[in-house]
Amino acid sequence: QVQIRLSTRQSKYQIGTDESVLLMVPTHLKRFNLSEIVNHLLNNDKKVPFDFIIGGKFLRTSLGQYLEKQNVSSENTVDVEYVLSSMPPKPTSAMDHEDWVSGIAGPALTGTIATSCYDGNVRLWSQTGSCVGVLKKHERSVKAVAWVSGNNKSSRLVSGGEDQTIVAWDYDAKKNTTKVAYECIGHKGSVDGLSVNGARTHIASASFDGSVKIWTTSTTDDTVTQSTSIADGTGKRKRGEDSTTLVKSSVASLEAHVGAVSSVCFSKNQGEVHTLFSGGFDHSVRIWDVETGKNSYSMSCEKVVLGLDHSTHSGLIATGHTDNLIRLWDPRDQKGLVVKQKLTSHKNWVPSVSWSPTSSYTLASGSYDSSIKVWDIRSTTPLHTL
Numbered sequence: 350q351v352q353i354r355l356s357t358r359q360s361k362y363q364i365g366t367d368e369s370v371l372l373m374v375p376t377h378l379k380r381f382n383l384s385e386i387v388n389h390l391l392n393n394d395k396k397v398p399f400d401f402i403i404g405g406k407f408l409r410t411s412l413g414q415y416l417e418k419q420n421v422s423s424e425n426t427v428d429v430e431y432v433l434s435s436m437p438p439k440p441t442s443a444m445d446h447e448d449w450v451s452g453i454a455g456p457a458l459t460g461t462i463a464t465s466c467y468d469g470n471v472r473l474w475s476q477t478g479s480c481v482g483v484l485k486k487h488e489r490s491v492k493a494v495a496w497v498s499g500n501n502k503s504s505r506l507v508s509g510g511e512d513q514t515i516v517a518w519d520y521d522a523k524k525n526t527t528k529v530a531y532e533c534i535g536h537k538g539s540v541d542g543l544s545v546n547g548a549r550t551h552i553a554s555a556s557f558d559g560s561v562k563i564w565t566t567s568t569t570d571d572t573v574t575q576s577t578s579i580a581d582g583t584g585k586r587k588r589g590e591d592s593t594t595l596v597k598s599s600v601a602s603l604e605a606h607v608g609a610v611s612s613v614c615f616s617k618n619q620g621e622v623h624t625l626f627s628g629g630f631d632h633s634v635r636i637w638d639v640e641t642g643k644n645s646y647s648m649s650c651e652k653v654v655l656g657l658d659h660s661t662h663s664g665l666i667a668t669g670h671t672d673n674l675i676r677l678w679d680p681r682d683q684k685g686l687v688v689k690q691k692l693t694s695h696k697n698w699v700p701s702v703s704w705s706p707t708s709s710y711t712l713a714s715g716s717y718d719s720s721i722k723v724w725d726i727r728s729t730t731p732l733h734t735l
Contacts, residue, residue, distance in 0.1 A: 351376050351412055351423040355387070357431050362397070364390045376413030376423060387431055398434035403427060407728035435711075437733045438723065442478025451492045457706065458496045459504040461522065465491035471508045473520060473527075482520065484527055488512040493543040497552065497566050505530060505566075509540030509554055515564070531573065531595035533564050535602075538609070546615040548622050551639070555613035559606050561627050562599040563639055572597045605644040607631040612657040618664060626680065628654030628668055636680055648678055650688055655700040662709035665689070669699030675714055677726060692724055694731050
């Protein structure tokens, strides 16, 4: 047997008035058995599933196996935190496309979902799965999409694609109409990633040409020119082009990657509007000071970086790779500059990672193995596979 000190930070599920409860339990108990004990102590008629955290990690074995692996004596009192288990996500709707879906911009800002597709179109969707708009402008596959600003009445989004351009769109939800606000011209390769800073004043783009470019979101600054015709590289006029198209040039070009840049993400920490992260085919994650244009420092690993996201709450960077792994980095630790954690479960490349906007621990990943996995980084195995 071993003595455990049970506690929780979730006041709804606190046992009694004390902050913790001491119990003597058999070492062969696992999560399910401990969950039964907590439900009994809470006098729950309807059983509630709980997870258990020891030393900052989820318990995925018996207590005895954990103690043996950590070389901890059963004579010690073990602190065990319990939390409500995460329930599996349920599908609510399907949004069918005519080709591969390359990017998604969620509804948090506008209430509308935007997707980019290899068929060359951007689509807008209601949260019930109805397509409310198809945006046609790009000449080739669209690789990335992001909301710039907006509300439930009007909004602006940007898309980037293999035609080397970024298109800004204005969407009027009330009238259900869209129009091109401007185009960003300057990349020499496919635009594969987009990010908008927290102040909604700048856009960063990652490109196969090896550069990260910075653009303002304003249509009245000196980066805007009036255009009557924009060639697509073959001398042909782009579909949907009119004589009043505004064209923007970049305010900065950040160049340090050796090879294609696959992903880019502004820091989500308050007060760090000029900090930017990028990942590329040179196996590196780079941190930039956008104001000075300098590559502040770099972190390297063994494989190509395909996707990247920064956590608002933990400050960690998650990256997806061609070795099927997800790596977690702490950009604040400039001494080691090493990977803090690796998550292994996918069976193919991982081009997409996204942190939860409400949790320090929850992360989602998308892979070419046709699965989405939901992780709590306190566990080495995914919570759910969709």
